[in-house]
Amino acid sequence: xxxxxxxxxxxxxxxxxxxxxxxxxxxxxxxxxxxxxxxxxxxxxxxxxxxxxxxxxxxxxxxxxxxxxxxxxxxxxxxxxxxxxxxxxxxxxxxxxxxxxxxxxxxxxxxxxxxxxxxxxxxxxxxxxxxxxxxxxxxxxxxxxxxxxxxxxxxxxxxxxxxxxxxxxxxxxxxxxxxxxxxxxxxxxxxxxxxxxxxxxxxxxxxxxxxxxxxxxxxxxxxxxxxxxxxxxxxxxxxxxxxxxxxxxxxxxxxxxxxxxxxxxxxxxxxxxxxxxxxxxxxxxxxxxxxxxxxxxxxxxxxxxxxxxxxxxxxxxxxxxxxxxxxxxxxxxxxxxxxxxxxxxxxxxxxxxxxxxxxxxxxxxxxxxxxxxxxxxxxxxxxxxxxxxx
Numbered sequence: 338x339x340x341x342x343x344x345x346x347x348x349x350x351x352x353x354x355x356x357x358x359x360x361x362x363x364x365x366x367x368x369x370x371x372x373x374x375x376x377x378x379x380x381x382x383x384x385x386x387x388x389x390x391x392x393x394x395x396x397x398x399x400x401x402x403x404x405x406x407x408x409x410x411x412x413x414x415x416x417x418x419x420x421x422x423x424x425x426x427x428x429x430x431x432x433x434x435x436x437x438x439x440x441x442x443x444x445x446x447x448x449x450x451x452x453x454x455x456x457x458x459x460x461x462x463x464x465x466x467x468x469x470x471x472x473x474x475x476x477x478x479x480x481x482x483x484x485x486x487x488x489x490x491x492x493x494x495x496x497x498x499x500x501x502x503x504x505x506x507x508x509x510x511x512x513x514x515x516x517x518x519x520x521x522x523x524x525x526x527x528x529x530x531x532x533x534x535x536x537x538x539x540x541x542x543x544x545x546x547x548x549x550x551x552x553x554x555x556x557x558x559x560x561x562x563x564x565x566x567x568x569x570x571x572x573x574x575x576x577x578x579x580x581x582x583x584x585x586x587x588x589x590x591x592x593x594x595x596x597x598x599x600x601x602x603x604x605x606x607x608x609x610x611x612x613x614x615x616x617x618x619x620x621x622x623x624x625x626x627x628x629x630x631x632x633x634x635x636x637x638x639x640x641x642x643x644x645x646x647x648x649x650x651x652x653x654x655x656x657x658x659x660x661x662x663x664x665x666x667x668x669x670x671x672x673x674x675x676x677x678x679x680x681x682x683x684x685x686x687x688x689x690x691x692x693x694x695x696x697x698x699x700x701x702x703x704x705x706x707x708x709x710x711x712x713x714x715x716x717x718x719x720x721x722x723x724x725x726x727x
């Protein structure tokens with residue numbers, strides 16, 4: 338025993354004398370580099386620690402987390418898996434693996450692994466956040482909201498956590514809560530255009546169209562190449578009865594390609610509605626018919642174009658929507674709005690009431706129907722259904 342201890346001591350002394358670092362040295366170096374923000378060098382240090390001590394679960398966890406942070410989840414998963422082979426009860430390894438499999442689109446597996454991580458340690462926020470991402474992706478929005486709430490309550494006070502909870506609040510119609518969370522995310526990360534775009538959506542949903550337009554303007558100031566924000570802003574302008582501004586945004590979004598742009602159908606519909614609001618029915622019809630020459634025949638958005646071009650009747654559009662709630666929301670919202678533009682308030686109300694009762698709040702045409710119905714009835718309260726129960 339004494340001889341073995343002497344040999345170990347001598348080996349370490351020789352390694353130190355020759356300038357060779359032990360696994361512990363490399364781990365400490367990796368920690369320093371990680372704390373300094375040099376993730377690439379930290380990953381190399383943790384890799385060296387693994388080679389010196391292949392049984393070090395912590396080295397695999399540290400490297401896995403940095404790989405995940407560097408958006409290399411495919412490389413991180415083997416590290417988390419190896420760490421769990423060494424020690425199957427490591428919260429960070431389970432939570433890290435849960436996040437990465439979710440990032441790769443395996444949401445059911447991610448939810449299951451995140452739940453296991455919570456069972457291992459219910460006092461840490463990461464696994465709740467990851468499970469919330471999975472639940473949101475599976476359209477289980479109330480479950481996602483509960484998990485994001487828990488993650489934030491346990492200390493995950495980050496811009497991304499507030500942004501995710503804001504998205505869950507928005508889609509469950511808690512728009513004021515979403516605006517508050519988006520604002521907090523902007524305070525934490527004021528140069529990320531996506532934060533302003535997210536708040537714009539919540540403000541637009543709530544009926545604060547001027548606030549939404551201001552946020553879209555800021556998003557475009559920070560990221561002028563994100564042209565989809567121009568199209569999204571066109572909806573806010575349309576809802577704000579700025580028909581000229583909405584039409585100009587659709588033209589700007591379509592760019593030099595005009596109606597031949599592959600993404601033209603929906604912007605053309607916004608442009609059509611804006612032109613109709615401006616009293617330019619002939620220009621609206623010409624705009625749509627020009628787009629139809631380039632549209633793919635069997636696509637849903639082409640059917641919407643054909644409807645406003647009066648090439649399809651309302652009953653046929655509803656028949657094509659079938660029983661799909663999202664498509665039906667599109668159809669009823671657009672049909673009601675066109676009836677209103679045509680001066681037929683009675684039939685417009687039929688479709689707006691269907692939307693009030695059955696429309697999917699995930700669809701922009703639901704907001705179109707809600708906005709036009711509130712304006713038609715002179716009742717702004719119709720813009721704001723009761724907030725969801727907590």
